[in-house]
Amino acid sequence: MLLLEAVLYFGVMAFLFRVRHWLGSGIFFCTLGSMHFLETYLAATFYVSVPGGFMLSPGSTVLFSGKLVLLLLVYLRENAAVVRQPIYGLLVGNLFLVGLVFVLRLHAALNADAGTSLPDLPFLDTMGWLMIWGSTLLYIDCLMIILLYNHLARLVSRPVLRIWLASSVVLTFDQIGFFAALHVIMDMPYPVLFGGWMAKMVAAALFSGLSGVYLRWIEPATSVPTPLRLGEVFEVLTYQQRYLALVEQAGRDPLTGLQNRTRLETLGAETVARLARDGRSFGLLIADVDRFKQVNDSYGHAAGDQTLQAVAAALQSCLGEGDLAFRYGGEEFVVLFADHTAAEVAEVADQILRAIRAGHCHPADSDLTASIGFAMSPADGSDLNALFQRADERLYEAKRAGRDRAVGPRLHAATRHATPGLQQP
The missing domain is CATH 3.30.70.270 (Reverse transcriptase/Diguanylate cyclase domain)
Structure with missing residues (x-):
């Protein structure tokens, strides 16, 4: 079932990314962002047991792993200046969410006397902080996966293997980082750590293979991406990407x-x-x-x-x-x-x-x-x-x-x- 969910998720998102030249990138990024809440919610509340006594969440295994590889796909077919946009958007949006939840507390007393149900503010607090932590990790994850992918180019010629190696390392780091928050905030047991890590390794292999299909047959590379202005960390990667592409172009007959x-x-x-x-x-x-x-x-x-x-x-x-x-x-x-x-x-x-x-x-x-x-x-x-x-x-x-x-x-x-x-x- 998880395999079917992963293929369906990647297929829909890859399609939306492929038609960005006709429909715009907004539809892809908005869909990616809307999945972020579901991903965090499932990672915090919904787990299934697997053989060996381990536990895993579709939100972490399927949605997050797929999102990370999809963002690498954006980098490979656009540039670092484009891939940073949804990451900054998620981080700012989650901070805004926590701020609004704080404001909601000021209205709770008014609603209590009216006999209406109150929002679950503790739950929203938990989700908000988890989403902020998840977005912060995502920012670090994206930097890591792009840098690893580029540095592996000297050792591994096949893009699929580079995506798999880079995503496996970064997902391992992310699993440890996100589980630490779950363990502190929600007292998640350690089987969640090990079960989630094993599932993410399988997901890394699956999404890397699907990315290879996309890069080779759906959208082969045709041009050198154009960087935007200077001034941010991701821009360094944009110019590095352009420099490497120009070196490649200069080496072509x-x-x-x-x-x-x-x-x-x-x-x-x-x-x-x-x-x-x-x-x-x-x-x-x-x-x-x-x-x-x-x-x-x-x-x-x-x-x-x-x-x-x-x-x-x-x-x-x-x-x-x-x-x-x-x-x-x-x-x-x-x-x-x-x-x-x-x-x-x-x-x-x-x-x-x-x-x-x-x-x-x-x-x-x-x-x-x-x-x-x-x-x-x-x-x-x-x-x-x-x-x-x-x-x-x-x-x-x-x-x-x-x-x-x-x-x-x-x-x-x-x-x-x-x-x-x-x-x-």
């Missing part, structure tokens, strides 16, 4: 959209060093378009640019999620593979050759071919320069052997009419 040679020499070298340090296998592939100069000479540079774009698209269609593709220069492309065997890279190389032939890359719609050389660690070296040099040597072996083929540690000669053989070059 404007023609093909692939990462450029500079990124190969920095990101590529860092990736190879990390893989070598971890004892993982990796490989490097160089692909060079055959007789590309003839395309430029015969059809012009505009047609040549279109050819390179088509080749880049064909190459990318053959790569997995963790593979890194670069345009090295001219008609040369480089791919870094992690955790691949020589046979697996050989298969990808063959797929690339076939994709380029079948991809209508040539301006005259005739066959365009490429030559490929690749090298594998540790046999061919354990650093970027050594692998590149060996792959480059094998690329020219492929050229000398007649082009339209791949040469690697255990691969020799793949033409359009031949199946790659497995022999040492």
Whole structure:
């Protein structure tokens, strides 16, 4: 039941966030804010038992965990200046609520003689202070999850894993902080702490997976967010986000959209060093378009640019999620593979050759071919320069052997009419 509630909650909120460009962000933020009271109320009053003698609340497990990941989603698709708005709004609104409850006490005596029921002021006091404490924790949580997500980028390339790691750490911190208030104010037992923490870890995994689906298929990144004015803590994160995005943009080849040679020499070298340090296998592939100069000479540079774009698209269609593709220069492309065997890279190389032939890359719609050389660690070296040099040597072996083929540690000669053989070059 909790799983269904979590999927439904995230699905509705993600939909409202996705249509913000048509309906405005207000509908998303107002819905998020209206759930805040229910979330705090359930966290204070409604618990279900789970195996092991633990207790958990849907308000804390589903609504709060989902809200935290949704706010990270806002940061990733907008910026820190936008994500701070609902947090400040919740904090100010809760302070205002406590102030109004204090004013209500002045009217209680007038209502008592009229025979009407009085508001439950102690309950409103408790809820108000819990909501203020929850909003304060949310402010800290958002800072933490954004900073953790950004810092994990150097260690973890996949956004889903970064969201999961960051949200797990922050939800652990939040569970301890919010339970402390519940224990002091409402004398909540310790099974609530442990049961809620375990449930939040499951929720972190679920909401991270759902966020990954959203980021990859519902709203892929298309632009660099624009920061607003200076002066607040969140603004530092906005400029950090923009700076990192501009660095990423500067490392892209404007023609093909692939990462450029500079990124190969920095990101590529860092990736190879990390893989070598971890004892993982990796490989490097160089692909060079055959007789590309003839395309430029015969059809012009505009047609040549279109050819390179088509080749880049064909190459990318053959790569997995963790593979890194670069345009090295001219008609040369480089791919870094992690955790691949020589046979697996050989298969990808063959797929690339076939994709380029079948991809209508040539301006005259005739066959365009490429030559490929690749090298594998540790046999061919354990650093970027050594692998590149060996792959480059094998690329020219492929050229000398007649082009339209791949040469690697255990691969020799793949033409359009031949199946790659497995022999040492």
